[in-house]
Amino acid sequence: MNNVSDHRVLLTRDIPMSDFPSLETIFIDMYVAKNGYKAATKALQEMKPGDIIEEVKKSGLRGRGGGGFPTGKKWEMVAGAAGEEKHVCCNAAEGEQETFKDRCLIRSNPHQLIEGIIIASYAVGAHVSYLYVNENYREEITLLEKALKEAQGKGYIGKKILGTDFSLDIHIQKCPDQYVAGEETAMIEVIEGRAAKPWQKPPYYPANRGIYGNPTLVNNTGTLSNIPHIVLKGGDWFSQVGSRQNPGTMLFTLTGDINRPGIYELPLGTTLSKLISNCGNGLKDGRRFKAAFLPGNSPLTESHLEIRLDFESLKEAGSGLGCAAVTVLGDGTCAVATTLKFSRFFMNESCGQCPPCQMGTANMAILLQKIEDGHGKIEDLAAIENICSLSKGQGYCQLLSGAVFVVEGAIRHFRKEFEAHIHEKRCPLQSSSGNTL
Ligand SMILES: Cc1cc2nc3c(=O)[nH]c(=O)nc-3n(C[C@H](O)[C@H](O)[C@H](O)COP(=O)(O)O)c2cc1C
Known part of the structure; x- marks a missing residue:
């Protein structure tokens, strides 16, 4: 991993490769020491779901999974979709050629991503969310399993998180190592136990009918890793870097x-x-x-x-x-x-x-x-x-x-x-x- 920019957002709180933790090391203390989980605490204890969505819209963040769809707009669609239960699914399928940015993000800071999923789940009203990870990323899956356990141990995941009424479970789903399995409807098929085959869209999109028929927010690993920073420092801060239509x-x-x-x-x-x-x-x-x-x-x-x-x-x-x-x-x-x-x-x-x-x-x-x-x-x-x-x-x-x-x-x-x-x-x-x- 090479950090050469003065404008780093996602890799600012990463753990230097020199003291990259072994799979046995505790991460959460390192992360919390660098303001980790402050954004989730702020979101759950001080903000309404609608306020968070407004902040994400203000940031201008666009999906990092390939299409560049406005993230806040997608969150608004899922939050407003009819359905008792909703889900968030983080897409870490990464089957595209010559790409390993999601892998790098998971390796360098799994808690940043988990924090993003917690905030997104709270914002759209999801209580069961998923981390959909390329099955070949074995070490990263181990890191995520460990980080999820740590987050649960500290009360950031589970029942009545941080003393609020919000509860959340996050499951890891291994994604077959096929490029097409990263397409969002193929991903839903895999999570439901079938082969990775995309649906024809329209009529149904994950935002209105996703996992088990429930509205589902699908966002890339990079998209969700940006969220804690936006919540903590604000949408205006985020949009200072990049251009008006392409912030961050x-x-x-x-x-x-x-x-x-x-x-x-x-x-x-x-x-x-x-x-x-x-x-x-x-x-x-x-x-x-x-x-x-x-x-x-x-x-x-x-x-x-x-x-x-x-x-x-x-x-x-x-x-x-x-x-x-x-x-x-x-x-x-x-x-x-x-x-x-x-x-x-x-x-x-x-x-x-x-x-x-x-x-x-x-x-x-x-x-x-x-x-x-x-x-x-x-x-x-x-x-x-x-x-x-x-x-x-x-x-x-x-x-x-x-x-x-x-x-x-x-x-x-x-x-x-x-x-x-x-x-x-x-x-x-x-x-x-x-x-x-
Ligand atoms: C064939 C195909 C493969 C895809 N693979 C991925 C992938 O590996 N990771 C990803 O985030 N999005 C992938 N996408 C895009 C997803 O369908 C979806 O748009 C994206 O996860 C949405 O996240 P974003 O709004 O944060 O970008 C793929 C799309 C197609 C058509």
């Missing part, structure tokens, strides 16, 4: 041909060039920047180096922030091979229930493989583009559209490189010995 910080997962890959907490709206040079310490071996691939979104190129990495700016540029995973390609790294890698991921992760998704992701990957292997024809490129235009918006969830955005964007930006693979029947970036230049 974001955890960027920086990978690829970079000197210092890692997780960086930076204000939303930080430029791509700053992320690469200040945080990533530039490209490996002095290579020139070629592209940044963002899972489920159109890649960025050299002309985007000064683009602000936030929801609005990237949307305007025909891309998207998603969960802020940035895979950097230097010159010499093949755009076709990278596109194929992303495309194969979507093919493998399609759950198979929607024929357009199953066939669209598979056909794109097969044709890209053909081009990468040097057997492609120019008509294959047109066929891929045709699949893209027919597939966009199809399927029950966004998986197919995400696959299309990556492939379509890569062809738009690197058409010459795709064509060169077809004409030269090999990767033009490889020397005759087969080594990448």
